[in-house]
Amino acid sequence: MRVLILGGTREARDLAAALVDEPGVTVTTSLAGRVRDPALPAGETVIGGFGGVAGLRAFLRARGIEAVVDATHPFAATMSAHAVAACAPPGHGDDPAGALAGDPAGPGSVPLLQLTRPGWTPGPGDDWHRARDLPAAADRARALCPPGRGVFVTTGRRQLAPFATDRDRHYLIRAVDPPTDVLPPRHTVVLDRGPYTVDGETRLLRAHDVRVLVTKDSGGALTVAKLDAARTLGLPVVMVDRPAATGPVPPTWPDVAGVLAALRGLAAGGQAAPPA
Ligand SMILES: NC(=O)c1ccc[n+]([C@@H]2O[C@H](COP(=O)([O-])OP(=O)(O)OC[C@H]3O[C@@H](n4cnc5c(N)ncnc54)[C@H](OP(=O)(O)O)[C@@H]3O)[C@@H](O)[C@H]2O)c1
Known part of the structure; x- marks a missing residue:
């Protein structure tokens, strides 16, 4: 069975390794090719996007992909929307809105499975x-x-403009690659x-006099330490909701x-039945 993983996460790498x-x-x-020096998964890697729904659909066909x-x-x-559209049966349009109207299991479709780690949930302390998007998070x-204190922004190097108009606070911005967006006048960028x-997150928060943490609800264990550190220091967290x-x-x-x-079930000729 030929499987295409749409990657960019730890889980995608773990799945490829398995x-x-x-x-x-x-x-x-x-x-996607956004990160300069990505952690590469096991197996074959293609980098740089497909060119929209039509490009992904052509790739699936050319490679004989049997599950995505x-x-x-x-x-x-x-x-994710492009994947739904491209895996739908042919004839349902090349844009997500059109294709989504089709029967996802119709003839000519490619089985599509989603691997999504659960979001974080708050605990005692x-x-x-919650913020619905980054502009709302910046306001919050x-x-x-x-004024005069620090905000720790861990939402990535893009879409930082909503924070840029604030002249009164210091922004500690952490990203994998240097931000390309306009930045607040008072800022420090940490590439990590x-x-x-x-312990490391607690030291960082203290060193920059951080009073608020801003994060996306990415979930997972890799980046959860900042939430534990914020709780320990009694700091509020602005949590950006998933789209x-x-x-x-x-x-x-x-x-x-x-x-x-589920993939083993598919390979054996069954359906990719969702978890109960
Ligand atoms: N958004 C985040 O906060 C975040 C955080 C950590 C990692 N990532 C990873 O970074 C990548 C880009 O995220 P994004 O939010 O910019 O994506 P996006 O807005 O959903 O996608 C924009 C375009 O990037 C290309 N693309 C995205 N993911 C791709 C993949 N896995 N393989 C090939 N092309 C891909 C596609 O281009 P074409 O239309 O040309 O195919 C897509 O139309 C993803 O792989 C994601 O897993 C994102």
């Missing part, structure tokens, strides 16, 4: 403030952080891809083991 050892399976992982696993980051909503952070420890799906959501598993079992 699939290369699976008898009779050929695995290709695709990456969307293991992109929970905030990569465009890629957490002071979380300003309201929560006294983790993994992070609670809502704009169409049908494919069968979704929260972990690699579930997707592996």
